[in-house]
Amino acid sequence: MIRFEHVTKRYPDGTVAVDDLSFEVGEGELVTLVGPSGCGKTTTMMMVNRLIEPTSGRIHVDGEDISTVDPVRLRRRIGYVIQQVGLFPHRTILDNTATVPALIGWKRSKARARAAELLDLVGLDPQTYGSRYPQQLSGGQRQRVGVARALAADPPVLLMDEPFGAVDPVVREQLQDEFLKMQARVRKTVLLVTHDIEEAVRLGDRIAVYGQGRIEQFDTPGAVLGTPATPYVAEFVGADRGLKRLSVTEIEADDLEEPPIARVGEPAAEAAARLRAEGARWTVVLDEAGELHGWAGVDELALAGDGGTVGELAHRMNSWVPVGAPLKQAFGVMLQHDAGWVAVLDGARFLGVLTPAKLHEALRRSVDADAQGVARDEVEFDSVADA
Ligand SMILES: Nc1ncnc2c1ncn2[C@@H]1O[C@H](COP(=O)(O)OP(=O)(O)OP(=O)(O)O)[C@@H](O)[C@H]1O
16 A cells, blocks of 8 residues: 555655565554654655655555656645644634535535534544634644644545654553544544654554664564564663553562651651661551551751641641552552552552652562573572662
8 A cells, every 4th residue: 555665765865764665454454663763764654745755765655656747646645644643723623623624625514514513523522612713622632633633535545754752651451542543433544653663563553663774674563572683672661561560560569668757746846856876768657547648848847846747747648559459550650659678558558658769679680580480589689779
């Protein structure tokens, strides 16, 4: 459906962005182009709709050599989704979505009916969102409109350049899921650019892993992850394997540290003196049942004077996760709340805290356990703290 034959692109300054590239995307197939910044992915994609012309080689779309096709006519057959979305700010969502059908001369009522259908397809109720303007939508919703608009003229081919790049990871996963469901229905021939191997693996029927201007491996996700064709691919995929492991390694009670603890009913000044003697600067605050109440700074407790209790001075603790949650969740919470540690709870009961050092240790244990074929708690491990 899309075929590259010995395609090279040399920019006027001499940069060879794409070097003798040959590959094919089958009809209804979704191929992801993945690789580091500057390796030529976007250049590859933009040659398909002739926003960039190759220096040499041929590109066929649907059996036709595209250098012989009028670019405007060509682009009607090719939907294009980009990260910045590029919606018209003064047009409603419905009109934005109907842009292409209107351009190619559909009647206004037909174009709008089609736009409503597509908004529905990407999970936006046209009654609710159709009359809004782009700035009245969230980033994720705008991305969906971008996809709906690209599909409006029902093109057989879809080019997507980092289509989910501008949204947070949670919304991103949602959009990816929805897109996959939609693709199962509409079966477009899709070329999707991403720098994220996880996204490439999730979405692609096949993946093209780019090195500098060339494809290092073009295969199914399983083959790319399982049997990387070159050391470069192994490294590219491997760097991310550790991160993927964060998603599958659960927090265990053994991973936790015991922080300084104060009880809600304890007089603040007394607690401060005790904690200072231990060298602590902050404390976790628990109630009588051992449940998490919050945290407090030792200096704040010291300033409270007579009569104040720890409970009165405690702050609410937002950075916590349940035991058994993946390490990735703990890491996410740490970043979200800019916290140096997260509390780990079993139900409401406080178990301990996970620090970045402990998180790293748990991750290494999990990797070593796999390598040695043993359980995680059997791994002999020299931590940095022991050195
Ligand atoms: N108009 C241009 N003139 C000269 N060099 C260019 C031009 N456009 C891109 N390049 C260069 O071509 C190479 C490939 O760029 P391209 O945008 O295709 O990479 P990419 O893999 O899509 O990167 P990213 O993920 O950062 O978007 C880069 O070295 C880039 O600097």
